[in-house]
Amino acid sequence: xxxxxxxxxxxxxxxxxxxxxxxxxxxxxxxxxxxxxxxxxxxxxxxxxxxxxxxxxxxxxxxxxxxxxxxxxxxxxxxxxxxxxxxxxxxxxxxxxxxxxxxxxxxxxxxxxxxxxxxxxxxxxxxxxxxxxxxxxxxxxxxxxxxxxxxxxxxxxxxxxxxxxxxxxxxxxxxxxxxxxxxxxxxxxxxxxxxxxxxxxxxxxxxxxxxxxxxxxxxxxxxxxxxxxxxxxxxxxxxxxxxxxxxxxxxxxxxxxxxxxxxxxxxxxxxxxxxxxxxxxxxxxxxxxxxxxxxxxxxxxxxxxxxxxxxxxxxxxxxxxxxxxxxxxxxxxxx
Amino acid sequence: xxxxxxxxxxxxxxxxxxxxxxxxxxxxxxxxxxxxxxxxxxxxxxxxxxxxxxxxxxxxxxxxxxxxxxxxxxxxxxxxxxxxxxxxxxxxxxxxxxxxxxxxxxxxxxxxxxxxxxxxxxxxxxxxxxxxxxxxxxxxxxxxxxxxxxxxxxxxxxxxxxxxxxxxxxxxxxxxxxxxxxxxxxxxxxxxxxxxxxxxxxxxxxxxxxxxxxxxxxxx
Numbered sequence: 001x002x003x004x005x006x007x008x009x010x011x012x013x014x015x016x017x018x019x020x021x022x023x024x025x026x027x028x029x030x031x032x033x034x035x036x037x038x039x040x041x042x043x044x045x046x047x048x049x050x051x052x053x054x055x056x057x058x059x060x061x062x063x064x065x066x067x068x069x070x071x072x073x074x075x076x077x078x079x080x081x082x083x084x085x086x087x088x089x090x091x092x093x094x095x096x097x098x099x100x101x102x103x104x105x106x107x108x109x110x111x112x113x114x115x116x117x118x119x120x121x122x123x124x125x126x127x128x129x130x131x132x133x134x135x136x137x138x139x140x141x142x143x144x145x146x147x148x149x150x151x152x153x154x155x156x157x158x159x160x161x162x163x164x165x166x167x168x169x170x171x172x173x174x175x176x177x178x179x180x181x182x183x184x185x186x187x188x189x190x191x192x193x194x195x196x197x198x199x200x201x202x203x204x205x206x207x208x209x210x211x212x213x214x215x216x217x218x219x220x221x222x223x224x225x226x227x228x229x230x231x232x233x234x235x236x237x238x239x240x241x242x243x244x245x246x247x248x249x250x251x252x253x254x255x256x257x258x259x260x261x262x263x264x265x266x267x268x269x270x271x272x273x274x275x276x277x278x279x280x281x282x283x284x285x286x287x288x289x290x291x292x293x294x295x296x297x298x299x300x301x302x303x304x305x306x307x308x309x310x311x312x313x314x315x316x317x318x319x320x321x322x323x324x325x326x327x328x329x330x331x332x333x334x335x
Numbered sequence: 336x337x338x339x340x341x342x343x344x345x346x347x348x349x350x351x352x353x354x355x356x357x358x359x360x361x362x363x364x365x366x367x368x369x370x371x372x373x374x375x376x377x378x379x380x381x382x383x384x385x386x387x388x389x390x391x392x393x394x395x396x397x398x399x400x401x402x403x404x405x406x407x408x409x410x411x412x413x414x415x416x417x418x419x420x421x422x423x424x425x426x427x428x429x430x431x432x433x434x435x436x437x438x439x440x441x442x443x444x445x446x447x448x449x450x451x452x453x454x455x456x457x458x459x460x461x462x463x464x465x466x467x468x469x470x471x472x473x474x475x476x477x478x479x480x481x482x483x484x485x486x487x488x489x490x491x492x493x494x495x496x497x498x499x500x501x502x503x504x505x506x507x508x509x510x511x512x513x514x515x516x517x518x519x520x521x522x523x524x525x526x527x528x529x530x531x532x533x534x535x536x537x538x539x540x541x542x543x544x545x546x547x548x549x550x551x552x553x554x555x
Contacts, residue, residue, distance in 0.1 A: 053518055055466020070460075112463040216484050216512055217473075227475040265468045265518050 085172025454534025
């Protein structure tokens with residue numbers, strides 16, 4: 001990602017979008033009467049005015065790289081590994097259930113199966129490792145980076161180095177990055193940087209943003225929605241979501257992801273302030289324990305969460321977040 | 336409710352689903368005027384472009400009737416049908432049709448394989464370069480819908496489905512929550528619309544997973 005150039009200088013389209021988003025969207029979409037949703041939770045729907053939005057997360061990233069079309073995955077042994085990697089991204093629950101401890105799939109946070117700029121694309125990651133990570137104070141290989149996703153984002157267990165699952169994910173990432181020079185500054189990597197919010201992120205404002213823009217899909221209680229035993233809208237917090245050690249648990253990462261990717265299909269339709277507020281609300285809720293738990297919330301916060309982007313170990317809305325005891329023993333999901 | 340003029344549409348399949356209707360709920364008298372077009376079992380009449388109502392989420396049906404009455408959703412026939420309905424009648428009709436077992440319309444005509452392939456791609460993966468998310472990410476796998484806000488998109492005719500896309504594009508249909516469907520439709524080309532409509536109309540999922548039979552709840 002280009003971290004030097006201010007994002008609003010990137011392209012004239014950006015102006016159009018920013019003009020759109022700078023309008024007070026909540027005011028424009030005055031909430032109508034609350035509807036009683038079938039899951040029992042009242043959800044307030046905004047009126048019919050569609051929010052102005054960008055087609056996808058790429059817009060504010062300045063990305064120019066186009067990964068290859070999945071139809072061109074070669075029909076040989078290498079191609080089989082690439083296809084398996086792609087399947088794992090879309091249907092982690094089906095293709096790697098033994099390493100997964102929640103109901104998420106990788107694609108939930110890596111739009112378009114990890115191909116979309118501005119949604120932490122795997123091609124942007126592939127050309128950026130090995131890299132030093134402050135998370136574990138060492139130089140990580142790409143494979144080690146993938147292990148972290150299973151342990152934290154998927155609240156599961158890291159597949160062994162060299163295992164079929166990690167080989168397939170590497171094959172797919174490599175294939176996606178075809179033609180891209182090795183350079184960790186590649187535009188489109190990660191989620192696009194955002195300015196610090198004008199007002200400190202706020203739980204109460206975040207709740208209002210959530211109810212007007214997110215609850216229709218993720219449900220008022222954040223548990224998402226399931227149809228015929230299949231998750232349609234993934235859980236944002238609670239027992240089936242990512243754990244306290246995950247990257248999405250950082251308010252800043254979440255704000256960046258949300259701004260560029262949510263509401264689904266309406267990239268950049270929130271104002272940056274709304275994205276920060278709703279990220280705070282989402283991450284101010286309880287979720288599975290950090291697997292690096294140090295015996296107490298305070299010790300775990302001191303060691304891993306002592307920064308303003310983590311609410312772990314702080315009291316939000318009357319709850320001391322993370323005070324749920326030792327991590328639950330891991331039982332892999334069944335496919 | 337005031338008597339409504341019923342267009343001379345043959346009561347196709349009126350007897351067909353009679354037994355199953357009785358097993359569910361007696362039709363309210365208001366439904367008599369709807370049956371002419373939507374069928375006695377709410378199964379719709381694909382040939383005439385009348386959508387199925389059976390098994391759609393009750394809240395969705397009620398919203399759409401209000402939209403027709405207010406002109407938020409424009410349709411010469413349905414605006415006239417919806418305007419005279421009182422809120423109580425709307426609730427009655429919505430609950431009634433939502434409770435009916437899902438009937439699938441007649442099989443779709445044969446379609447070119449490459450059009451079907453494009454349709455399947457849009458339904459399952461979308462086309463993110465163009466800003467089109469997969470239909471099944473919001474309408475659930477197989478397009479069975481996520482009550483109450485996301486109606487099923489299987490069990491409707493290709494023409495009806497395509498007409499809805501065009502209606503969002505032209506502004507004749509509004510009222511979709513948060514403009515979610517409007518955002519998607521506005522990015523579809525007419526070929527995309529034809530392709531996805533043909534693909535969806537050709538899908539024949541097991542009746543058990545359709546519409547009102549779909550189990551919803553929080554993630555497990």
